[in-house]
Amino acid sequence: SAVISQKPSRDICQRGTSLTIQCQVDSQVTMMFWYRQQPGQSLTLIATANQGSEATYESGFVIDKFPISRPNLTFSTLTVSNMSPEDSSIYLCSVDEEGGGEQYFGPGTRLTVT
Amino acid sequence: DAKTTQPTSMDCAEGRAANLPCNHSTISGNEYVYWYRQIHSQGPQYIIHGLKNNETNEMASLIITEDRKSSTLILPHATLRDTAVYYCIVRIWGGATNKLIFGTGTLLAVQP
Numbered sequence: 001s002a003v004i005s006q007k008p009s010r011d012i013c014q015r016g017t018s019l020t021i022q023c024q025v026d027s028q029v030t031m032m033f034w035y036r037q038q039p040g041q042s043l044t045l046i047a048t049a050n051q052g053s054e055a056t057y058e059s060g061f062v063i064d065k066f067p068i069s070r071p072n073l074t075f076s077t078l079t080v081s082n083m084s085p086e087d088s089s090i091y092l093c094s095v096d097e098e099g100g101g102e103q104y105f106g107p108g109t110r111l112t113v114t
Numbered sequence: 115d116a117k118t119t120q121p122t123s124m125d126c127a128e129g130r131a132a133n134l135p136c137n138h139s140t141i142s143g144n145e146y147v148y149w150y151r152q153i154h155s156q157g158p159q160y161i162i163h164g165l166k167n168n169e170t171n172e173m174a175s176l177i178i179t180e181d182r183k184s185s186t187l188i189l190p191h192a193t194l195r196d197t198a199v200y201y202c203i204v205r206i207w208g209g210a211t212n213k214l215i216f217g218t219g220t221l222l223a224v225q226p
Contacts, residue, residue, distance in 0.1 A: 001160075031212055042201070043158065043216040058213075092157050096212055101146070103214055105157035 002027050002095050004106035012112045013083055020079045021109045023093035028073035030098065034066070037090040037108070046091075049076050083113045117141070118202045123221040126196075132189040134220055136202030139183040146205050147178060148214065149187045151198040158201065158216075161187065192224045 003026040013019050023032065034046040046066055047055040055068040069077045080087050090108040097104065119137040126132040138147065148163040162169055162176045164185075169176045175188040189196055201219040205212070 004157075033213060035216075042218050043214075045213050045215065048213060090155075094157075094214075101163055102160045103148075103212075104160060107157050108155075110155075 001102065002029065002097060002104045004093060004095060004104060006091075006093060006106040006109050008109060009107065010110040010112075012114060015084050015113055017083055018079055018081045019083065019111060020077050021091050021093075021111075023076045023078070023106055025074045025095050028098075029095040030073070031096045032070065032076045033094045033096075033103070034068065034076075034078045035092045035094065035105075037092065039088070043092065046078070080111065083111075085113045087111065088113045117204050117215070118217050120200075120202050120217060120220045122218070123223065125223050125225055126189075126192045128194060128224055128226050129191055132192040132196065132222055132224070134187040134189075134200050134202075134222065135184065136187070137184045138202070138204050141182050141204050142206070144206055147176065147182075147185050148203045148205050149174070149176065150201045150203065150214075150216075151196075152201070152219070153195075153198045161200075163205075192222075194224050194226060196222065197224045198222060 005024045007022045032049045035043045037043045045058050046061045047057045049055045049068050049070040051070050051073050067079045090110050092108045094105040146163050149161040150158040152158045164176045178185045199219040199221050
């Protein structure tokens with residue numbers, strides 16, 4: 001199974017600032033996904049990021065707020081821009097195993113906005 | 115829009131089988147049933163998936179009804195470490211859209 005790491009693991013940020021979260025995979029994957037999990041809630045998909053194309057955002061999420069980069073097949077970043085306390089969540093990346101059907105998740109980045 | 119219905123919570127005695135039900139009455143013919151679990155503050159962990167046949171791996175068994183409108187995840191010998199939120203998800207795999215849509219899941223509490 002793919003091994004996924006995320007940086008930072010947690011951060012406390014001031015409102016109005018931005019944070020970029022990194023996701024690194026130990027193998028080449030075509031599709032990467034970014035999720036948000038607000039306190040006490042289930043996971044919500046933010047966007048799908050494929051290498052070489054623009055990310056596809058889900059309803060309620062926009063590129064200006066959550067810009068995503070996917071420079072190669074093992075790496076992606078998600079930026080949370082102009083943060084407010086409502087952005088306090090766990091942000092997770094995940095990848096599809098090539099040809100296997102499983103989707104694996106990183107450990108998450110716990111963000112607190114004050 | 116979650117397409118599955120699960121009980122909010124369940125209890126199970128340690129060492130006994132845990133049977134977690136899921137209703138997916140609107141499942142399409144090309145949609146798979148996936149199960150994940152999330153132990154507190156960790157990323158979701160893949161458990162098992164299937165299309166129409168029953169599946170078994172080292173973690174669990176997945177029983178899908180013949181009409182595919184419901185399924186049951188079976189943990190054969192639950193331990194305290196199996197306490198987690200379990201998510202049942204239907205997903206089209208292999209097409210242009212491979213995304214997972216999480217519902218609210220079932221909180222399984224394994225009791226000593």
